[in-house]
Amino acid sequence: MxxxxxxxxxxxxxxxxxxxxxxxxxxxxxxxxxxxxxxxxxxxxxxxxxxxxxxxxxxxxxxxxxxxxxxxxxxxxxxxxxxxxxxxxxxxxxxxxxxxxxxxxxxxxxxxxxxxxxxxxxxxxxxxxxxxxxxxxxxxxxxxxxxxxxxxxxxxxxxxxxxxxxxxxxxxxxxxxxxxxxxxxxxxxxxxxxxxxxxxxxxxPYQFPEKLIPLMCINILLGRPLPVYGDGQNVRDWxxxxxxxxxxxxxxxxxxxxxxxxxGGNNEVKNLDLVQALCDLMDELAPQLPVRPSRNLITFVKDRPGHDRRYAIDATKIKAQLGWTPAETWQTGLRRTVEWYLAHPFWWQPLLSKKLTLPYTSAEFSDLFQTTRC
The missing domain is CATH 3.40.50.720 (NAD(P)-binding Rossmann-like Domain)
Incomplete structure (x- = not known):
């Protein structure tokens, strides 16, 4: 048409x-x-x-x-x-x-x-x-x-x-x-x-906690390792x-x-840089973390099979034809996201285990998320 x-x-x-x-x-x-x-x-x-x-x-x-x-x-x-x-x-x-x-x-x-x-x-x-x-x-x-x-x-x-x-x-x-x-x-x-x-x-908001950003936020709150695939240099556009x-x-x-x-968001960021930024935000916004600084929780693990190295979006067409551009940088969007997860524990707690309430212990942490990494 x-x-x-x-x-x-x-x-x-x-x-x-x-x-x-x-x-x-x-x-x-x-x-x-x-x-x-x-x-x-x-x-x-x-x-x-x-x-x-x-x-x-x-x-x-x-x-x-x-x-x-x-x-x-x-x-x-x-x-x-x-x-x-x-x-x-x-x-x-x-x-x-x-x-x-x-x-x-x-x-x-x-x-x-x-x-x-x-x-x-x-x-x-x-x-x-x-x-x-x-x-x-x-x-x-x-x-x-x-x-x-x-x-x-x-x-x-x-x-x-x-x-x-x-x-x-x-x-x-x-x-x-x-x-x-x-x-x-x-x-x-x-x-x-x-x-x-x-x-x-x-x-x-509302992202299921197996994905990178909510998973890292929740693991920081629990004092658990933050598993990063390979060398952490994989790049994504957020x-x-x-x-x-x-x-x-x-x-x-x-x-x-x-x-x-x-x-696209015009925000190419390496996985490791993103996790480190999340750690710094959590240190700033969450008053009582079990491990501080939370960067100490970062753990490098074996890379997953077929892990793509870099994604990047050219959003020229949607901007030129429809006049759309993103409003958030990854820094502003990340802050908004961390604030949302900190303010809504009642939303994500049942997704870990219906029996758990804060504070969690290591033994209580749901197995569902232990093998999910960025």
Whole structure:
């Protein structure tokens, strides 16, 4: 669709969104963001509530008249058909995914099932629904993906752009690459009005504690080692989740169907530098830590298989075409994130063990997180 045609598309005064994975980290933040920005829109949240889905992420919204939560599986085609028809959905925002690289190494089957077959099932259901409504031009299928589909960069390589060839290196990134290809194919084959966004590493409130930043914060509070893979020189582009949500809004409201937009934070940081910055913030903001300075907890461990060396996003396209840029630096976003985890122990404590309350002892710490590293 050309820019001229896109400018003339009639967008409805209110939308009816189906948000898959909306009880997860990024999905829940998006639900909060969208409801604040468009309180008149209908939001239907579909989530299977597996280990990373948490209804507490949506607790303040579930009584809202325009918000409905449905526990369900994106591979359940009959339920999807009923939901799309019953709720008259015109916009599908697809977050639901298995997303942790370490888990994909030890259990890849779930990643293929959810990320590939689940996306395929959603595409088929939405395509039939769109056809039943005689292909209205304001419908959107927005697929939220990752920069990991592009593979790994060397120290001097240019950042990933939307034309970078795919070269996934883990079962997780391969499954996301497969889902990206399906979404692209449904636009080019069937004309389905799809959008794809590939984002860099997200961080912020409601992130499940197996991921780097919340894991390190919690381990510091517990006085436990901070395991860093290899030499700690792996580089990631860090994107505050609130900035990601504002970028998704820009793509959904102004993006051109069939296009891909890379979303990055303009914050390339080495893993070791990030962990050290977290230690310094925790030393400043947490008054009673079991180990001070918390940098003494940093422990280098054997690198994980296939660990990509560097990711970096070139976000020129979304800035030029849609006028989006991130608001947070990694320093400001990191401070906001640490403050949130310190202020919300009631949120993350049950994720470690339902039997535990602060202060923890070493013997009490949940085995779930002992093998999870950056």
């Amino acid at each position: 050309s820019q001229a045609i896109q400018d003339n598309v009639h967008l409805p005064a209110t939308r009816r969104l189906l948000i898959t994975g909306g009880a997860g980290f990024i999905g829940a933040n998006f639900v909060h963001h969208w409801h604040r920005a468009y309180p008149g829109d209908r939001l239907v949240i579909l989530d299977a509530l597996t280990y990373a889905g948490n209804l507490q992420n949506l607790e303040s919204l579930l009584e809202e008249e325009n918000i409905r939560f449905v526990q369900g599986d994106i591979c359940d085609r009959p339920s999807l058909d009923s939901l799309l028809r019953e709720e008259a959905i015109d916009t599908l925002v697809h977050f639901a995914a298995e997303s942790h690289v370490d888990r994909s190494i030890f259990g890849p089957a779930a990643f293929v099932q959810t990320n590939v077959l689940g996306t395929f099932t959603l595409l088929e259901a939405f395509r039939d629904h769109w056809n039943e409504q005689q292909q209205p031009d304001h419908y959107r299928f927005h697929h939220v993906s990752t920069d990991e589909v592009y593979g790994s960069l060397g120290p001097n390589d240019p950042a990933f752009s939307e034309t970078t060839p795919y070269a996934p290196n883990s079962p997780y990134s391969a499954s996301k690459a497969g889902s990206d290809h399906l979404v692209r194919a449904y636009h080019h084959t069937y004309g389905l009005p799809t959008l794809i966004t590939n984002c860099s590493n997200n961080y912020g 994107l505050y989740v609130g900035d990601h949500c504002s970028a998704l809004e820009a793509v959904l409201t102004r993006g051109i169907p069939g296009e891909v937009y890379n979303i």
